[in-house]
Amino acid sequence: MAFESLSDKLQNVFKNLRSKGKLTESDVKTALKEVKMALLEADVSFKVVKQFIKSVQERAVGADVMNGLNPGQMVIKIVNEELVSLMGSEMKEIALKPGNEITVIMMVGLQGAGKTTTTAKLAAKLKSKGRVPLLAACDVYRPAAIQQLQINGEKVGVEVFSMGDKQKPVNIAKAAIEHAKSHNMNVVFLDTAGRLHVDEDMMNELIEIKEAVQVDQTLLVVDAMTGQDAVNVSQMFNDKIGIDGVVLTKLDGDTRGGAALSIKATCGKPILYAGMGEKLSDLEQFYPERMASRILGMGDVMTLIEKAQANLDEAKAKEMEQKLKKASFGFDDYLESMNQMKNMGGISSVLSMMPGIGGSKMKDIEGMIDESALARTEAIILSMTPKERANPDILNPSRKKRIAAGAGVDISEVNRLVKQFEQSRKMMKQLPGMMGGKMGKRGKFKLPF
Incomplete structure (x- = not known):
């Protein structure tokens, strides 16, 4: 599970703070030094960690905390609030057009991040909320990409539009939107091709699609297990084509979790969903306050209730x-x-x-x-x-x-x-x-x- 090591280290720091009846400025600085090391080891961006520690310290050394009845708990409260702020403060939804107006969502990302599976997972989520989605197979390069989308689409009961692997992705995108219009569908997911790394051809193809059809939302799928690489990829995609949100996959794996704590602060785009497993139902909306609660060992009772x-x-x-x-x-x-x-x-x-x-x-x-x-x-x-x-x-x-x-x-x-x-x-x-x-x-x- 993500954040295991970080969660253990932070809980040890806070255990020491709780044991103190009154905190000195030195106590806070010592504790925050340990928090800083824990965050860096979790692969959180150095710039992000530096600003985070500065924000916590400015609030924690205030008179209200130092003279409070339980200063240790006050510091924990501040760390929790700053973690929530770091990850975007509040849950963000995918922006959808009202009624039967078609929302076109272009899914982008590197090969291996789980983009095709995530596209089907998102379509299933929107279907459960009353939308009528269509999955468009625009990846004509990766072997079996179209078949994978078709299998996943069948599993979640969502139609897949395909023109094979001989057509240009931009033409498939256009035809898929026309198909959605004639069949009363109101969400079109464009499952575009990934590459092993960001390259000019990949970006040009995405730009061509965005110029040919009206893309309402561009969602980037990144692998949480790649740590800071996920943050760098997010910045590159945002700079080159512009993204509206991020879906973080494999957050249930053996990952340090730094990407979840860095993406919003570095590229300014919210994490919308988190992949928590391989099953098509294992996709959770990303709530910054709930993720902060998990990191600090406070559990996530609200998500449990919703499940x-x-x-x-x-x-x-x-x-x-x-x-x-x-x-x-x-x-x-x-x-x-x-x-x-x-x-x-x-x-x-x-x-x-x-x-x-x-x-x-x-x-x-x-x-x-x-x-x-x-x-x-x-x-x-x-x-x-x-x-x-x-x-x-x-x-x-x-x-x-x-x-x-x-x-x-x-x-x-x-x-x-x-x-x-x-x-x-x-x-x-x-x-x-x-x-x-x-x-x-x-x-x-x-x-x-």
Whole structure:
């Protein structure tokens, strides 16, 4: 996960500040020196770090902070506010034309940044908001680029316009817009070609498209894992063709996160979305205040709530609640809860947004989560008949043997799952009484998945 190292280092700095009853100017300067080193190691631009530290120091050495009841927390508050300001202060939307007017969005970026996949992800986002998008395959150079867009378009239910790889991209762009007009579509995404590096031919082709059709938004897709290179690429694209916003991909990877903290300050353009995984649903709107909260180890509860609202079926959740109260749930309910967790990005994704869980703590937790064991559990349940899933009490040894063979696991794993399931049901029956008393001898219980 991005910012792990930075988050750990900042939390250590602030831990020392909180332990002090009163801060001196020397305390603040020492702490900010450590913050400066942490930011530089996270690959944040030196100019950006210098201005950031200056802004924090000017506010932190003020009389209100020094004489406050909890000066350590005041400094943390200031650092949080300055981080938010650094990344753009507030969430920015893609500017779309009203009603059925067509908005043309040109997607640009270097090869390997994830531009084609991101284009499909954005189209899916806008489709979910009531728009009717069209994906135009304007990359005629990279092998299989058109096919990749078509596959992704089919997955998200968005039409792809293609004229093959023999036409000029500018002609494909023109024809795609005409197709959108005649088919009542109101957003056209132009998936343009990337290169291994910024070159004159690439820029001229993009300029030619912008001169031939009215491009309303130019969005640059950059790879967060390239650090300062992502910032340099953003500046070059903005200087050469002009961009309106940035989509930062691979922010879930092993990256230091410096690009997210530097782009807005260096090229003046907002980060609109962040790619948080490979699935076509793994694209989040970029909220500076939420990202600052994650960096400082405060979690991201608002994004977690939004994910839950978007992915969890309220009626099913209420039905599950009633079954849990009566301890009448079966393996189908168990499977449903696993699927709902998957829809939210998995257990690791959900836990990473909880306050106090981040950095090295998140790594420890991820080490305890056995994804392959979850897959085997799913296989075991799917190997049961509907009757067996609804009524686990009928699972005798011969049935368990058949289920184990069907799932390709040892019968001991089936026995273990059934035993854990039974323990869960017993615990749910006892829960009303337990809520008013003690949670068992040690106050702990094992989740069945």
